[in-house]
Amino acid sequence: MLRRAIWPVLLPVLAYLGGLGGMLTVALTDVPAGPVVTGAFLGMQTLGIVLAAWAALDRHLDRARRRPWLLILLSWLLWLSAGAGVAAAATGGSRADGVLWWATVIGTLVQGPALFAAVLLFPMRPMTGRERLKFALDMATVAGGGFMLTWYFIIGPALSRPVRLDAWTSTTLIFPLEDLLVVFGVCAVLLRGAVQSLRHPLATLLGGLAVYLACDVYMSYLTVRTGVHPYQNEHQQLGLGAWMLTGMFLMALAAGQQIRAGLLGRVTGPARWPRGVPGTAHLPFLALGMGYGLLVAALRHGDLFPWAGLVLGVIVMTGAVALRQWSSLRENQRLATTDSLTGLANRIRLRDALDEAVDSGDAAVLLVDLDGFKQINDGYGHETGDQVLVELADVLRRSLRKADLAARLGGDEFAVVLAGITAPDQAVMVAERILAGARDVRIGDAVQGIRMSVGIALTEPGLVPTEVLAHADAAMYAAKRRHSHGWELYAQTAEDLAEGLLADELTNAVRGGRMAVVYQPIVNLADGRMIGAEALVRWPGRDVFPDVFVPLAEKTGLIGELGMFVLREALTHAAAWRAAMPEFYVTVNLSAHQLREPELAARVVAELDRAGLPARHLVLELTESALVTDRTDISVLELLRAHGIRIAIDDFGTGYSSLRYLTRLPVDVLKLDRSFVGELNGEPEGSAVTEAVIRLSQILRLSLVAEGVETEAQVRELLLLGCVTGQGYYFSRPLDAPGMDRLIGEVSGQPVHT
Incomplete structure (x- = not known):
């Protein structure tokens, strides 16, 4: 099995070395570059088709890992047909026969979305609702920067000239838009943390796409600036051919890596990052800086016409960054007042809620403490203990109204602030709902329930928040002393007053x-x-x-x-x-x-x-x-x-x-x-x-x-x-x-x- 697993990786390497060897021969001799470069491309594309088909149909891989390679197979097939059209157009064939030209245009139109969808099908880190919003804004920033780059160097200059419906003009405008879509997909994959290891096939695939897209953009740029396709210049054809062959090689090698991982029973390498490759979070800021740099360059050189694309890109990026910063500010404020484990409020937010409750006068405070939580940690482990706390937080949320607040004080202590409480019975009903909900909490692999003690205290005129919390604390400890899994309502009796006097004497x-x-x-x-x-x-x-x-x-x-x-x-x-x-x-x-x-x-x-x-x-x-x-x-x-x-x-x-x-x-x-x-x-x-x-x-x-x-x-x-x-x-x-x-x-x- 080990010997068989070498071939999917070795074949792209051999084909790549053979193609580079042929191009080196062209550089050192008088052999025409066109047939050699075309032959190297066709050989690597054929091998890419074979390996992509193998990865897409490999039973050693699960269905989720096979799906992207089906679309990559389609991209290789379209790439092969489009390459034939470009080669014909370069030699003048498309001007005599429009069939290859349109095959090139249509193939290019479909190839970009196919690659875009393929990279997005790779497994990615799941996101929460807030993370999805940040991701969308980051992608809008990246898209704005990429559009400005494409507009400044290719689309803008192309539109500033008389438009001709021929192969060169059409492909010059279509290829950058297709490339921009694929770049958008690559950035999405990086920001989503799909690349967890440099040995991952997706990392190699993205590297190949990056090299090939850079060549494609540069080729379009040369075509717009000079009016001559690089393939019509033998030296440019040879240099670009070597780089484009490198991009193709990496993409074919990625399919070989995926096949090899399936044969060996491995999916990724050992090196991992919890949120993807380090540095990818800075992509939106890089795009923003690049976009403003292009705008400054256009103003300095008087190349702003047509200016609409640059302004549109700046507006999109600025709006996305502003919304991103606003979202981050709100997120930071939320994190500063939220318990990281349970998602409930923390002491800071509880203090504000207590102040409001005391000012309103009609409120109650519940103090909740688990009974025997140490035994849960010791018997089941701290991870289970944390899960119990998370489930208890869900019980509190289900038991409260929107106007109420639940907070974690630390450890296994929780506090609840109930708004609009005019009678003790209302607070007692909430305490009983919490106690009933705790019976359904899962401990380990079974629903065993947890036991707790609840202290209840009502706000009163003249009391400060710390006093109300102290009353709830005293009631909670009274509940612990008298019974387990129950509640106690704080009531200051003559005995409490006598205890207070004795405490003063003791202090003195x-x-x-x-x-x-x-x-x-x-x-x-x-x-x-x-x-x-x-x-x-x-x-x-x-x-x-x-x-x-x-x-x-x-x-x-x-x-x-x-x-x-x-x-x-x-x-x-x-x-x-x-x-x-x-x-x-x-x-x-x-x-x-x-x-x-x-x-x-x-x-x-x-x-x-x-x-x-x-x-x-x-x-x-x-x-x-x-x-x-x-x-x-x-x-x-x-x-x-x-x-x-x-x-x-x-x-x-x-x-x-x-x-x-x-x-x-x-x-x-x-x-x-x-x-x-x-x-x-x-x-x-x-x-x-x-x-x-x-x-x-x-x-x-x-x-x-x-x-x-x-x-x-x-x-x-x-x-x-x-x-x-x-x-x-x-x-x-x-x-x-x-x-x-x-x-x-x-x-x-x-x-x-x-």
Whole structure:
């Protein structure tokens, strides 16, 4: 098969070399040029007919790739007949017998459209509606420039002379118009990105057309300027013949390449461009510059007559370019306010819509967040996840009116602005339509539906856009807490007002330095020796527990300040305690919200340097559920570990992660939740989970700390199961800094003051 596939490419090469050899012989001897050039042309045209017919009928190619070669076959046949007419006319035959003349004219009239249609039948990049408009305007610019070029050099000068209905005048006017049509097709193919590789047969075909068309235009130009056809001059006939033979060779070679690709089971070469050959997008600007250059040249040399063609070309090009720029400007404005993945509005456009909604007073905002989107990405891949987001965007479009706006905030969060909402029920109906439409979303290869939470907030007098969006966000999180795949309507109750007052107090306490840090010792269970302590935040003077004010700090965005306060206090004290106990380390709780801060690692390292505490003496704790949320930035944890800081999972066993997450997360320590330690009663049933976690930590080579140790029996059972580190009331309640000073002083025998 490989040997057979060589011949379709080798035959055009041999014919081309033979033709050039014959022309070289003419140049070096007294052999007449006419018969040799004509013979070379007839041989290459015959071979082109054979190869084009082969490509058009080749069963190795699919139907779409065979169709263009049928029209190219027709072009070769017409080309052969037209060539005979031109040769006869060149020798005076057409003046004696008009049959060949008219055969030439008719063949030329049909050949151009056939080639034009052939190149357009090659597979091309599909276009959107906006791309089709840009393409049409670009082609109008190219057509205007090509027409001006043809008019300036050929048609205009030909029309400025007395018109004679003979072979030369007719073909002089017809050939350029036919060539212009083919050039138009070539530019269309290039702008549409059909040529994806220089090895593609279409690339070779277009190269051959370009060479042949250049020769054809130059021949018409010489005929108009001198009144003598180049074939009647032996030197011109020989030079043009060599170039025209080159164009024919490339076109025949293109058919050979297509046949060879079919025989070898290949269609194109490996080199590809996503939008076609680089530089083709500049064709309209090249045509525009050329057109204006011709107009300037005509004005300078007084060759404007007849001027109508140049002016018409300038008008067409200028109008097309102006419309193209206007379309591009609108497209740029659209892209600046549109999400690239879903085609919905982005934050910029949403902000404008929110401003209008708040000004109108009768509007509602829906905040939509997917439930379990991370599991979709992990289970099916990010491409499927992106497709889910695109399909959800379609659900939103179908569920809204034209006056409404849907936007993507980022990730799996969407916002909807509903106009003309006078009652909450109207917004609820839209939310229910969205939830119902989400059940038909395809995930992977099946329609499984997606689950989401929707928060609804109505605009009210006195509210600014950010407040309305914050209300919708609060309602959305309430929907997540209460149920999955549902909606919640924001309503500010007395409880909400009380929470707002508490948030203000908390802000003042944090920024006024009125928070405190206490420490619970971490001990070696075997001998009771203290090896570290966990830093815990307290609010002195207020009977508010951390499980209340810490989530409030997260909700209000205060958690960053509170977390850094605890870290700074803990590191300062730990550095002093380490002087008495060299192996002492401190653990500090870290909120998942803090992980979203890109500068977190740098700030922690800076605090370590300030306190003079080595990084290995700091452990940062996150809850298990916080570690596996969609928004967790694992790269921040990896950066912290790279500095030597250890990472612990707090309350392990109570979250919803899988072992697959645990093996991927940058974790050093597991902290066994107190609920499992409390079940230890000496019976196998009570120790099952604890034993499993201990074995898991051993297999993964992770340290394990048992929380909530309250009895000696629990200590003995933990040691029996293999856990050697723990903390709890059995050893000590949380102590303030002076209390820790006294305890460490007693243990180490050295006075400690922090």
